[in-house]
Amino acid sequence: MQMPVPDPRILSQKDPLTAALREVLPADAIITDPAETRAYECDALTAYRCPPMIAVLPATTQEVSDVLRLCHRFGVPVVPRGAGTSLAGGALPTEDCVILGVARMTAVLETCYEDRFIRVQTGMTNLSVTGHVEGDGFFYAPDPSSQLACAIAGNIAMNSGGAHCLKYGVTTNNLLGVTMVMMDGEVIEIGGPYLDSGGLDLLGVVCGSEGQLGVVTEATLRILPKPEGARPVLIGFDGNEVAGACVRDIIEAGVLPVAIEFMDRPCIKATEAFAGAGYPDCEALLIVEVEGSPAEIDEQLSVITAIADRHDPVEIRESTGPEDSARIWLGRKSAFGAMGQINDYICLDGTIPVSELPTVLGRMNDLSQEYGLEVANVFHAGDGNLHPLILFDANKDGDLETCEAMGAEILRLCVEVGGCLTGEHGVGVEKRDLMSHQYDPADLEAQMAVKDVFDPRWLLNPAKVFPLAASDARRV
């Protein structure tokens, strides 16, 4: 993977910029020692690392504004960073950049249950937002797997999803407003605790722009009343195709589960060895979760199990209580840890139309044999968001490259069948060079035009999202 060559002119600004930053930030908010900047050398895409020139940790919107104004004046690129959990390299630094971390911005600014919103500083973790309101019976719906660690800032940058977005939508559907600092230091307010935009929907394009349009420091988020209860059912099948057909029939029947999770045999095998959740020995399994009062849950589960029965399931295991539910989710929730114990892996994030599920799983199997690398699948089946895990050995020469080549081929397959490269992780650097496979030059040009307007000098997270060749003329 290629990154722009560091600019010696920018590198030479390190000392004067550091001196200027010291005038606007407390000393402990500026990190310049190479031993310490190393802590920011990568995010959760650990295959790529590069310590930044400087890292800063502002605590207020004003401090963020001061930092950006200075970097703008010195012509230094800025890479915003939430909690560093991006799987796509969204927060990967370059040698000549300033990392701007929001980790010190963790205050709750306002909570209003009548109007169903909370306003927070964006360094708060996703789960702590729910933590703040759940005592009063509310929750924040988007629930990415990394929710214990990931920051709202990163959720907004990547438009993060989660297991429960089948019912509640992803970040963009739950974001009402932002305070955002532009690259030149100007602070703007977009939206607020009311619905929809009076003018152009700038909020809609800021969400998911991977930190390239501005640094979001505060966010107004929609919160919802917690359902009375939730209960999963586990259904095992002797083939991926029947499991896929069952997903389609559940959706078509009009039941709206909050989650439909899918695991294939390699994944079931690995998680059983790791967590011992007692999953049935089968080719594919679904975990379908519904919400409501006990009677409402029974009503929905009876429809779902009746549908599943028509597909010759190997086993149907309905949860009878909290302990059962926890056991059913145990394997799914430990899937990534289980895979990590067997091997190194990369996790893909392509989305496909649900109807293409059997075809795509079949082709993936062929690719696995062709490349000699094992693939395990665990994903959100209700919305077609796949998470193939390709296993490789990082200590074996060339294995990572083979794995990446196979990953690219799987993503191209997703696009071919009418899907997309990434459903919830974002493009970052990881899928940057595949963008031209999904989009024509005019499509990319329209997206880059938006960045031109928000950040005319392309200083914010410049080497991400767009193929370097496409953005070359714009980056100085």
Place this chain on the structure above:
Amino acid sequence: MARPATEAELADLIRGATGPLSIRGGNTRGMATEGEPLQTDGLHGIRLYEPGALTLVAGAGTPIADIDTILGEKGQRLAFEPMDHRALMSTAGTPTIGGIAAANISGPRRIQTGAARDHMLGIRFVNGAGDIVRNGGRVMKNVTGYDLVKLIAGSHGTLGVLTEISLKVQAIPEAEATLVLRGQPMHDALADLTRAMGTPCDVSGAAWLSPEATGGPAERRIRIEGMSGSVDYRVKKLTDLLGADDIHRGPDSAALWREVRDVTPFAGQDGAVWRISTRPTVAAGICETLARTGLEMRTIADWSGGLLWLMTPDKGDAGAAAIRAQVEAHGGHATLIRAGAATRARVPVFHPQHPALDKLAAGLRTRFDPRSILNPGLMETS
């Protein structure tokens, strides 16, 4: 009048245009600007419908009625419940999905399931330079590149002319019911509605109609949808909590919400009509303040108070200064939906926004429509 039959024809037409174009779907919202009319109804047809994937792709000129029919055959619908403007605006055209998308039109269910923009999975459009642009796709989750779908939704044709839209659709629930309580003043009713929204009852409609709107006592309406046992359970729970004079079910319930959706109490009446998005808890206060300043008005509150429909006398500025000052003070935006030519000439349709946002919007318009030929001036507020 230009009526391209294909996307390529539309692109040629825009590339070759020498003056402003006035873009319209069915022209039911009375938003037409100066310029050569460009009608998109030739770009019609369902391109793909997969009920099992809850996905429909249609040409921008496809009538909403056609979409409702094909979805209805499979027991599905558009969840965001788009308003039909014909009665309110006294227009006669055919509402199209392109018009709905371009204006981000959503109805009462918006508080539960989201707006039109939240159900748009992908788009194709032609920008002001005549380039064909694609964004998003037809899958439920997609973060591949910037989300231009949201930007174009609600841009009222000023950034590009939509040619195709992919939509997420919804299964029609087995049952619906509406709790009606009469005679409640606005402040109390909205307090009940926000309380209902704070329960786990998954309310899909929360509205209040003033006595001037109903022609009788004021009416508080709360809608529940879902499987029949579940609807019964939640109706009982909400009735115990908030009271109800009547429970309407099935088609009777649906009719009550068509009335709210289409704002029919203001149809065929003289007066300007405002649409205000704000915080539910400040809505009653805004209306009380406006009434104290002597503004004569009729009120319908939807979205538990987050959406106010106000009918004011269509003279002077139709209350613009007072309304927009209130909205400015409390947060939100006020759009002038209906007014005579004299009012329109002096009052901007869209709510004035902060200069910093105006600058970004102007910058985007310049990039997407460099010759300023697509509905020029429509969204400008100064």
